[in-house]
Amino acid sequence: MKTFLIISLFIFSIIGYAQNEPIVIPLWENGAPGFEHLKNEPEQAKDWWVKNVHNPSITAFKAPDSIANGTSVLICPGGGHRELVFDAEGKDAALYLNKLGITAFVLKYRLAREEGSPYDLNVHAKEDAYRAMRTIRKNAKEWNIDPNKIGMFGFSAGGEVVSMVAYGNGDGNPQAKNGIDKMNGKPNFQILVYPGPLGIPDEFPSDAPPAFMVVANDDECCSGPVVKIVNGYRKVNRPVEAHIYAKGGHAFNMGYRTELKTLASWPQRMADWLLDNGYLEKN
Numbered sequence: 001m002k003t004f005l006i007i008s009l010f011i012f013s014i015i016g017y018a019q020n021e022p023i024v025i026p027l028w029e030n031g032a033p034g035f036e037h038l039k040n041e042p043e044q045a046k047d048w049w050v051k052n053v054h055n056p057s058i059t060a061f062k063a064p065d066s067i068a069n070g071t072s073v074l075i076c077p078g079g080g081h082r083e084l085v086f087d088a089e090g091k092d093a094a095l096y097l098n099k100l101g102i103t104a105f106v107l108k109y110r111l112a113r114e115e116g117s118p119y120d121l122n123v124h125a126k127e128d129a130y131r132a133m134r135t136i137r138k139n140a141k142e143w144n145i146d147p148n149k150i151g152m153f154g155f156s157a158g159g160e161v162v163s164m165v166a167y168g169n170g171d172g173n174p175q176a177k178n179g180i181d182k183m184n185g186k187p188n189f190q191i192l193v194y195p196g197p198l199g200i201p202d203e204f205p206s207d208a209p210p211a212f213m214v215v216a217n218d219d220e221c222c223s224g225p226v227v228k229i230v231n232g233y234r235k236v237n238r239p240v241e242a243h244i245y246a247k248g249g250h251a252f253n254m255g256y257r258t259e260l261k262t263l264a265s266w267p268q269r270m271a272d273w274l275l276d277n278g279y280l281e282k283n
Helices: 002-018 087-099 124-138 157-166 223-235 266-276
Strands: 023-026 044-046 049-051 057-061 072-076 103-108 150-155 189-193 211-216 240-245
Touching: 057 087, 057 124, 072 087, 072 124, 072 157, 087 103, 087 150, 103 124, 124 150, 124 157, 150 157, 157 189, 211 223, 211 266, 223 240, 240 266
Parallel strands: 072 103, 072 150, 150 189, 189 211, 211 240
Antiparallel strands: 023 057, 044 049, 057 103
């Protein structure tokens, strides 16, 4: 009976993905390693947030077949590691990328700063992100995406999750029994929108993924990290583009929550960068 349910869920997911319907894909069949007993704990969602994430997942938003170009992006919403701003910093970003021909996956990662959380800030969100990247890369052929054009896109605390992965060792384990864990988990490029400071190294690796960044200069939390990344990338001669707007504060999302013309149009700067760097070229 259990095998039948697993097969049925897999078939349903493939059908939904083919029809461009958002599909939720758990990252581990039996739950997150070491926390399998929490797998069936229900998430909590209200207004703009989702929390109580114990069964990490990705929600797939497939690009329309007519414009799909093979590029894909894993989106990490912000929320201070206490909740996830799933709609404004997840779904909205995914739908925008879909219009560019990019298939998007929104990550629900475990939250270390949520009250009563059993998770470690430096361990479990990163573990979820690596697993998500490896899952996408492992299924690249089935999902009609290019395994060499998989990026990460993070807002605020989600930007910290991106940094934890982008500058770490993403090599898979060649001895792993599961094919997913054999895959490389490092992104081919990254997009950071008012990223937090965690995960940013003092010295950057020579293979740091090309970066596009957006922040407001009056964002006390997150303008500093952007400047640090720019300076670090210049030292190791890696591609980087940063847009530092005069004002706008924090959490302007995809530009829908601001009356400032500059911030309202920032996603177009991202689209230009993606085009200039070949990520919108159809395979």
